[in-house]
Amino acid sequence: MLRWTVIFVILAIVAAIFGFGGIAAGAASIAKILFFIFLVLFVISLFMGRKRI
Known part of the structure; x- marks a missing residue:
């Protein structure tokens, strides 16, 4: 999911350069949404991983 965020950021930069x-x-808004989803899933996976130990 982080890869998709980077792809949309690069797409936004290229589109902005060409006007x-x-x-x-x-x-850029899609990239922002995907980044926050990734961040939430990452934090959830951190807490779930710590409960098993």
Whole structure:
């Protein structure tokens, strides 16, 4: 999931360079959402891993 976030960030940067403002904003918002989902899942997996030890 982190790979998809990086892909959308790169897509947003390239779109911004070429002047596609709407596409850049859309890709950046998707990247932001995916990053927060990744972060939540990462924290949950950390806590679940510590309970087993």
